[in-house]
Amino acid sequence: MKIFKRFTDGVFNPSNINNYTSDKRGFTVIYFFILVLLMIVPSTFTTILSPVVSYEDRASLRETFYHDATSIPFYIHSNILFNNDHDNSFVYKKVVGERTMLVIKANDDIETSTRYSTIIEFNRTGVFIQQFGIRRLLFGYNEYEELSSINFKDAYENDSKFWDNIFSVLDNEIPKQEVIYKGFNILVSFVSTALSLALWSLIFTIFNKSSNNKVTFSKYWQLMIYILTPYAVCYTLSRMFGFGILYYIGLIWTVINVMRFSQRIVIIKGDDNDEL
Secondary structure: OHHHHHHHHHHHOHHHHHHHOOOOHHHHHHHHHHHHHHHOHHHHHHHHHOOOOOHHHHHHHHHHHOOOOOOOOEEEEOOEEEEOOOOOOOEEEEEEOOOEEEEEEOOOOOOOOOOOOEEEEEOOOEEEEEEOOEEEEEEEHHHOHHHOEEEOHHHHOOOHHHHHHHHHHHHHHHHHHHHHHHHHHHHHHHHHHHHHHHHHHHHHHHHHHOOOOOOOHHHHHHHHHHHOHHHHHHHHHHHHHOOOHHHHHHHHHHHHHHHHHHHHOEEEEOOEEEEO
């Protein structure tokens, strides 16, 4: 099989890659995305199998607000969010986890911006989520009786009833949002991995192309995709088994293969058939 042959040569016989100068770009693009899919297998399985909010996450969430520097000066009454001090210009912001910002505000006209990838916003009548620049309504307060009369200062006091109500809503919402949430994470992983792999191939091409003036830059870059196979394999193994050293082994292995390939590449251009 053509793909398997290029896979094994990319790992063990980089000098043979010079035999694939006639490969069409479309075929190499397919091979590139196969490597990307291989590299995201561990994170994809982790994303699919892991709960969106684990028990540890819930405990950490309670601890985040328990006896914080200040309590949250908001409450919900008759499905409307109010500020305790009637200060509708006040916006509460709190970092939750590593990439999420919680925002609570009683005035929908106040715009909020943050560098965090996810914003969960409690506004006047409901809860919104913003990810990747897209803001959408999760639910209105009128959809949950648990939220009809809730005081956020109870989070500061670690009130069990308050958190039971919050987690009850969470348990109802997670199945509705899980596919979107996990799908976004897998898509982000795919895109970031593809960009990373493309960048590595470009770097290796730039630093090695100068010694091969007869081959076009695009063709050299195309062949370099095959050479990156050891990096992709070791990256995947490092994520699967948690051994970070495998990542560096794959990188060193790839550098060695690039050097071996550069010494053996066959240039086919017109009537030329030179080995450098």
